[in-house]
Amino acid sequence: MKILNKLHKYMAVAVLMSLSGQASAELQIFACEPEWASLAEELGGDKVAAYSATTGLQDPHHIQARPSLIAKIRNADMLACTGAELEIGWLPLLLQRASNSNIQPGKPGHFLASEHVRLLGIAKRIDRSQGDVHASGNPHIQTNPANIGRIAKAMNETLQQLDNANAAYYQQRFDDFNRRWKVAVKKWKAMLRPLKNSDIVVHHNSWLYLQDWLDLNNVATLEDKPGIPPTSGHLVNILELMKTQPVRMIVRAAYQSDRAALWLSEKTGIPIVVLPFTIGGNEQAIDLFSLYDNTFEMMLKAAKL
Numbered sequence: 001m002k003i004l005n006k007l008h009k010y011m012a013v014a015v016l017m018s019l020s021g022q023a024s025a026e027l028q029i030f031a032c033e034p035e036w037a038s039l040a041e042e043l044g045g046d047k048v049a050a051y052s053a054t055t056g057l058q059d060p061h062h063i064q065a066r067p068s069l070i071a072k073i074r075n076a077d078m079l080a081c082t083g084a085e086l087e088i089g090w091l092p093l094l095l096q097r098a099s100n101s102n103i104q105p106g107k108p109g110h111f112l113a114s115e116h117v118r119l120l121g122i123a124k125r126i127d128r129s130q131g132d133v134h135a136s137g138n139p140h141i142q143t144n145p146a147n148i149g150r151i152a153k154a155m156n157e158t159l160q161q162l163d164n165a166n167a168a169y170y171q172q173r174f175d176d177f178n179r180r181w182k183v184a185v186k187k188w189k190a191m192l193r194p195l196k197n198s199d200i201v202v203h204h205n206s207w208l209y210l211q212d213w214l215d216l217n218n219v220a221t222l223e224d225k226p227g228i229p230p231t232s233g234h235l236v237n238i239l240e241l242m243k244t245q246p247v248r249m250i251v252r253a254a255y256q257s258d259r260a261a262l263w264l265s266e267k268t269g270i271p272i273v274v275l276p277f278t279i280g281g282n283e284q285a286i287d288l289f290s291l292y293d294n295t296f297e298m299m300l301k302a303a304k305l
Contacts, residue, residue, distance in 0.1 A: 027163050030073045030103070032081035032091060033060055034279040035142045036113060036155075038288050040080055042177050043156050047166050050080075053094075056280030057255050060086055061227065065093040078162055079103035080155065083112030084119060086139035108161050114139060116154040117147045121208050142278060144209035145188060145292050149181050184289060188296055194305045199245065201238065201270070203252035203261055206277065219245050222252075222260040230260045242268045249302040253277035273302035 026049040031037035037052035044050070051072050054060050060082070063069075073079070073094050081087055095104060103109040119137030141147045156174035160167040196215045200207075203222045211218055220241055224234040242264070250261045250272045261272045275295050276285035284294040 027077050027159065028075055029078045029080055030076035032079075032087050033142070035148075035288065035291070036080040036082070038279050039148065039152055039155060040078075040159075042288065043152060043170060043173050044159055045169070045173050047163065047169060048159070051076075056276055056278045056282070056285065059255050061089060063087070063090045065090045065097065069094055070097050073103070074098040074100050076100060076103050076109070078109040078111060078158065080111045080113070082114055082139050082141065084114035084136040084139035084141070086114075108158065111155060111158050113147075113151045113155075114141055116151050117141050120212060121205065138205060138208045140206045141209055143207050144213040145181075145185050146213060147209060148288060149178065149185065152177060152181065180289075184292070188292055191300070192296055195248075195299060195303060198248045198303065201242075201247050201250045201264070203250075203256045206253055206256075207251060219247055222250075222264070229257070235260055235263060238264060239267050242270065249273050249299070251275060251299075254281035271302045273298050275299070 027044060027047060029037070029040045029044070029048050029050040031040060031050055031052045033054055034052045034056055037050040040048055040050040053069055053072070054063055079095075081091060101107065114136070119139075119141070121138030123135065141151075152174060156170055159170045163170070192214055197217065199217045199219045200211075201220045201222065202218055205218075205221055205223075205226055207216075207218070210216065220238045222230045222235070222238070224230055247268075247270050250265055250270050252258065252261050252272065252274055254274055254276050258272075258274075264270065265272050274282075275298060276282045276291060279285050279287060279291050281291075282294065285291040
């Protein structure tokens with residue numbers, strides 16, 4: 001009898017521990033890019049565990065569907081990716097091989113940031129001869145910090161839907177982040193006012209949303225076609241253009257090749273600014289706030305403002 005009583009107690013304790021573990025279990029989030037992993041951590045706090053499939057020194061267009069990524073996405077409760085075909089070369093394969101019904105398209109756990117902002121750069125005609133063109137529009141939405149606030153609102157709603165027991169917690173986290181983010185965006189807009197209407201050259205069409213937000217003019221793109229290394233003839237044409245078109249800076253992301261930018265800078269004297277593009281693109285960009293602080297400080301320094 002005593003043995004049975006002890007057994008019942010052990011079973012009761014085991015059940016309570018199991019229930020406790022379920023109540024405090026973290027929401028597993030598989031993010032395609034570091035900015036969405038960081039945003040999930042800002043909004044989810046200790047209720048989420050976010051993993052980024054890419055780093056700030058990788059081109060998010062071209063990632064291998066490695067077994068380690070399949071293992072990670074298989075256990076995810078939520079997918080947080082850019083969408084707009086940015087991950088078209090690898091994410092569908094991961095979703096297929098993982099067989100995780102929670103995060104398939106159409107499910108509550110399938111979150112695409114691009115669905116919550118206005119997309120720019122939608123091509124009127126698409127064919128492979130144009131290079132790496134996205135039919136849905138330019139996917140590099142995170143280069144405009146105002147977009148982050150809109151996406152945060154939508155992600156908060158998704159987190160609450162997936163983990164309703166902690167809805168109040170997520171709402172409190174969002175309200176705090178949203179307040180701080182609005183203050184930061186206002187500060188950045190003011191500090192960058194001297195850059196308005198500046199002419200720039202970019203390596204890849206990565207900065208369309210930043211250009212739109214700051215009223216910057218992209219005079220030329222080093223890549224003749226998106227995702228294809230620039231030809232010598234194309235670079236010579238840009239050099240000729242620079243003789244009559246003053247440009248403040250040449251902008252490239254940390255993960256992009258420096259060869260074309262260095263060549264043009266040496267020929268013209270125009271400074272190069274290597275921006276982090278996302279969290280982890282350099283040592284200073286460790287979260288969303290420092291990402292934009294560092295990006296804008298570097299731009300102002302390159303422009304000598």
